[in-house]
Amino acid sequence: MKIKLTVNGKKYQRDASETKNLLHFLREDIGLTGTKEGCGAGECGACTVVMNGKTVNSCLILAVEADGCDIQTIEGEAKDGKLSKLQQAFHKNHAVQCGFCTPGMIMSTRALLQTTAKPSVEQIKEAIEGNFCRCTGYQQIIEAVQDASGQLKKKEGLKRA
Amino acid sequence: MLQEFNYLAPKSKNELYTLLKKHAGKSRILAGGTDILVELHNHWIAPANLIDIKKIKELQGITFNDSEGLSIGATTVCIDLINDKNVKQYYPLLADAAGRIGSPQLRNRATIAGNLCTASPCADMGCSLLALGASVELGSADGVRVIPLKDFFTGPKKTQIKPHEVLQRIIVPAEMAGAKYGMRKLKRIKGHDIALVSVAMARTKSVMRAGIGSCAPTPVVTGDLSPKATVATVISAVEKVVSPIDDVRASREYRLFMTRDFVEKIYPELF
Ligand SMILES: Cc1cc2nc3c(=O)[nH]c(=O)nc-3n(C[C@H](O)[C@H](O)[C@H](O)COP(=O)(O)OP(=O)(O)OC[C@H]3O[C@@H](n4cnc5c(N)ncnc54)[C@H](O)[C@@H]3O)c2cc1C
Ligand code: FES
16 A cells, blocks of 8 residues: 655655554665564564654554654654764663663653653653663663753762763 | 555445445454554454554544533544543543553553453453443444443453444443542553553442452443442442452452452542
């Protein structure tokens, strides 16, 4: 089926297989492999993208359902050779270890920051409820989002290299 | 790649009725897809046709009026319910329940009607809508019928819905507007997880009910209890309708214990 959609501000027109999910469509048909597949079944959040302003699991959506939609993926973050402020905050606060969950984490927190400029810790935790990270223990991710929204006080506690 | 199927996206209710009749038994309705895409992914089902109902305007939206009550269109997703001002004002139990489903990503896609049609024993919208005495409107080329939600569920993943029917909307009676309410959901982790036990209770000047999830083959509800019923009466009414099993997630005894505990905790919140 012919579909039109916007990904990271760029318009695409493709003949999408009806049986392909949006995740595989983005990776294979558009060539944007930043979005990851963990479970393929809505559990892990690695495949999170922002669709019409809302986070979704791209593994649970057919590509043809995204016809006419506006999609944001991790590839939309860095611009003009520079990481986004949110990406920089993830880097600076050691919110990344293996990095597999990171694209999903960034998209979930990106959607949060789009509606809430200064989210509380509770709001940050809720926003990443559907994103599993098996390395960091989440604390650094929460701090990264606080930092990106200008809310992180000078590092107390753990001294990090 | 998922197995082969045709994707159909009717734009009106009549078009949907025709497709459902034509492909009865060989098609599945696609709403938010959060259950059905998992089933397709795991090769548990192999429908020849997937009929997407999200483009049908007549199935969209939430409305409220004093005579009928609240009407929740089939394509309404959890986040719509959570943000709806009538729901917030008159049926806050529903926003509470919808907020307990899955993760933000799921709440942005999962429909309330889909939650009922999947008919999982743990369906969070099941126990809350049962406590509010909701009904469901089923439509097809043969006509429209409205049945009480308590008669809708017939077994785990089984409902009264026929292959050529669609659940068009959910109706929550006007008498339940402003009901006092409380809900508890027991899960292994804070964050997204399905219920080991869930209890939702609602009370107005004329009735009190408790809906229970994950404690019987379907979500279940007590009969209409007096709004003055004691906590002991409510517990014994609950014990009559539940029949929990041992499974990988919890034992029968733990479920019974927590059901009673939740009723005791919610009860004072209803006064
Ligand atoms: C990781 C994960 C966590 C979850 N957590 C929870 C949870 O905490 N609590 C909970 O209750 N559920 C949970 N769920 C289940 C799921 O999200 C819900 O059941 C959801 O509400 C289903 O709605 P949907 O629109 O996505 O349905 P779909 O997947 O589109 O459809 C579900 C089923 O209902 C049928 N159907 C849908 N709409 C209609 C209609 N209008 N008429 C007739 N048939 C219809 C479909 O054919 C299909 O069989 C979870 C799911 C996942 C993947
Ligand atoms: S890959 Fe989509 S949620 Fe895990």
